[in-house]
Amino acid sequence: MWTNKHHIMSRMAKQQRVVFVNFRQQSPLKFVRQAKRSDSKTRVSLANLWREPMLRQVLPGLEVLDVWTPWLNFVGSAHRLRRGLEFEHRVKVVGRWLEQQGIKDAVLWVYHPGYGDTVARIPHSLIVYDCVDEYTAFPEFRHAKAWIAERERSLCKVAGVVACTAPSLYESKKELAPGRTHFVHNVGDAAHFEQAQAASTTVPADIASLPRPVVGFIGAVSDYKLNLDWMLHLSAARPAWSVVLIGPTGISDPSTDVGKLRARPNVHLLGHRSYEQLPSYLKGFDVAVIPYRLNDYTNGVFPIKFFEFLASGRPVVVSPLPAVRDYWSAVRVADTAESFVQACDAALAEDDAEARQKRIELARLNSWDSRVEKLTALMLAALPPAS
Numbered sequence: 036m037w038t039n040k041h042h043i044m045s046r047m048a049k050q051q052r053v054v055f056v057n058f059r060q061q062s063p064l065k066f067v068r069q070a071k072r073s074d075s076k077t078r079v080s081l082a083n084l085w086r087e088p089m090l091r092q093v094l095p096g097l098e099v100l101d102v103w104t105p106w107l108n109f110v111g112s113a114h115r116l117r118r119g120l121e122f123e124h125r126v127k128v129v130g131r132w133l134e135q136q137g138i139k140d141a142v143l144w145v146y147h148p149g150y151g152d153t154v155a156r157i158p159h160s161l162i163v164y165d166c167v168d169e170y171t172a173f174p175e176f177r178h179a180k181a182w183i184a185e186r187e188r189s190l191c192k193v194a195g196v197v198a199c200t201a202p203s204l205y206e207s208k209k210e211l212a213p214g215r216t217h218f219v220h221n222v223g224d225a226a227h228f229e230q231a232q233a234a235s236t237t238v239p240a241d242i243a244s245l246p247r248p249v250v251g252f253i254g255a256v257s258d259y260k261l262n263l264d265w266m267l268h269l270s271a272a273r274p275a276w277s278v279v280l281i282g283p284t285g286i287s288d289p290s291t292d293v294g295k296l297r298a299r300p301n302v303h304l305l306g307h308r309s310y311e312q313l314p315s316y317l318k319g320f321d322v323a324v325i326p327y328r329l330n331d332y333t334n335g336v337f338p339i340k341f342f343e344f345l346a347s348g349r350p351v352v353v354s355p356l357p358a359v360r361d362y363w364s365a366v367r368v369a370d371t372a373e374s375f376v377q378a379c380d381a382a383l384a385e386d387d388a389e390a391r392q393k394r395i396e397l398a399r400l401n402s403w404d405s406r407v408e409k410l411t412a413l414m415l416a417a418l419p420p421a422s
Contacts, residue, residue, distance in 0.1 A: 036255070036282070037310045039167045039200065039221065039339065040146050046407045048097035054090075054141075055099045056129055058121070066103045079103075085124075088132055102128050111178060122150050130157040142414060145194070148187035155193040161418050164194040164212075165410075166204050167221070172332035174259050174288045187211070195417040198410055201337045201358035215417070219409050220358065222401040223342025229395060230314035231347035238319035239312065241305060245277040248321035250379055253313060254340055256284040256304065258291040260333050262354065265326040268372040269379065270299045278302045281316055317347040322382045325353040326375055334358075346398035348391035350382035365397055 044053050059066055063084055070079035076090040076098075089101040102125055107117045133141055140160040148170050154162060170176060176183045191197055191211035199205040200221045209216040230236050242249060250269065252261070270278045278301055285291040296302045308316060317323060323344040327333045337358035344351045351366040352375065353359065359366075367378035 036307070039165065042224065042339075042403045043165070043407055043410065044144075045094060045097060046403055047411070048094055050411070051096070053097050055093075055097065056088075056125075057099050057101050058104050058125060059101050060104050060106045062106075063103065066101070069101070086128065086131065088128055100129070100132065118149075123153055126150065126153045126156055133157060142418075145190065148183060148190050150190060151186035152189040152193045154190070161195045161414065162190075162193055163196045163198065163410075163414060163417075164190055166197060166199045166208055169204060169207075169332055169335035172330065172335070174290070191216075196413050198413065201335045203335045203357060207335075217413055219406060219413075220401075221337040221339050221341070222403055222406045223339055223344075223346055223398055225342065225346040225395070225398040225402050227310075228314050228317065228343045228346035228398070229348075231317040231349070232391075232395070236315055236318050239315050242277075242279055242303070242316060242319040245279070245303065245319075246275060246301070247277070248383055249277045249279055249319055250322045250324055251279040251281065251316070251320035252324050252326070253281045253308075253316065253343075254325075254338070255286040256280050256282050256291065256293060257286050257288040259288040259330070260327050260336070262326045262328045262372075263291075263293065263296060265354075265369075265372045265375045266302070267295055267299065269376050270296070270302045272373075272376045273379075274301055276301060279305065279316075279320070281305045281308050281313075283307045313343075314347065317344070317349060320347075320349050321386075322379050323347065323349040323351050324375075324379070325351070325356070326369070327354050327356055329354060329356075342398045342401045345394040348395050350386045350390070351394070352378045352382055362397070365394060 044055050047053050063081055067079055067081055067084065070077065070089040076092065077087065079087050079089050084103055091099050093099050104121060107120060139158045143154050143157060143159045143162045145154055145162060145164050146167065170183050170187065171180045188211055191208060194212055195215060197208050197212040197216040198219050199208055199216065202218060205216060205218040266278055283306065284293055293304060297304060325338055325340060327336065334357055336356060341359055345365065353366050353368055355368050355370050367382045369375035369378040
């Protein structure tokens with residue numbers, strides 16, 4: 036699943052070298068076998084597994100540095116063992132690798148607040164914290180909220196730039212990094228998702244034959260943010276429609292139960308589909324929906340899929356997410372299960388060529404290239420003068 040970090044780093048790699056540090060929780064033997072692939076620039080053995088990461092080229096200017104980490108999900112997020120292996124150890128490995136490469140002035144771009152100020156141990160010219168979520172509201176940190184909040188505070192102290200994707204994130208972080216916190220909201224890959232309008236784009240067979248209209252969602256099917264009850268209500272209220280959910284189930288929330296949805300004959304849980312396939316699936320939707328719950332987590336969420344769905348030209352129905360308030364006029368907004376059904380009805384009735392073009396144009400104005408330009412400008416302004 037392509038997220039904020041993938042979009043930004045793949046584009047930044049067009050201007051400068053980017054090393055995307057990736058942490059693999061898997062068996063030692065599997066990691067070593069992968070390190071022997073033809074695209075790997077390094078050779079890792081069981082003897083140096085703890086110390087040596089695996090480097091591979093994925094795009095011009097973009098390399099992935101894979102660091103092995105043992106599977107530790109059986110212990111709590113704030114457990115000393117997990118902190119030591121998932122954060123402190125990773126910092127040591129990355130710092131050692133940069134030292135071996137002779138790199139002393141890297142810009143460290145951080146997404147997970149769990150690293151806290153430990154990242155400052157790595158020689159650097161600047162630390163950027165790209166804050167895209169309210170981690171204290173994640174289900175996995177429900178028993179470690181104080182710990183993750185403290186780690187984020189310490190990260191903000193050492194960060195030269197704190198970029199926030201939602202207004203509520205900006206309001207909560209600006210006191211942690213006064214004068215260094217900025218609001219730069221999420222955007223979408225308009226060019227990619229406009230392919231849903233192309234005559235050459237073929238609707239995949241697994242939804243092409245479904246009864247119309249098709250109301251669809253793409254993303255993580257996780258109960259802490261996706262309102263499964265609304266989707267269930269829609270399927271019952273409109274039994275002749277097809278309700279499609281595309282994406283993995285239970286990410287960050289293993290308690291997610293989709294049993295009732297699976298039991299509905301007009302609900303289709305298709306699982307994960309590649310990023311390249313998504314425009315084809317969107318072409319098969321009559322309405323695209325983002326029925327997120329309203330809670331402490333979603334209060335700080337600006338869904339990337341918001342502009343992706345608009346770029347496809349499809350009418351969009353959302354719950355009243357505060358982060359996208361400025362764009363409510365471009366979509367249908369629902370605040371109850373019943374109004375969600377009514378909003379889908381209205382979206383189908385009022386969809387036309389002119390409305391589609393307006394949605395596409397709005398998505399074009401909110402592209403990843405424009406967001407990367409803003410972030411790059413903040414980074415350059417914060418860099419210390421060259422000696």
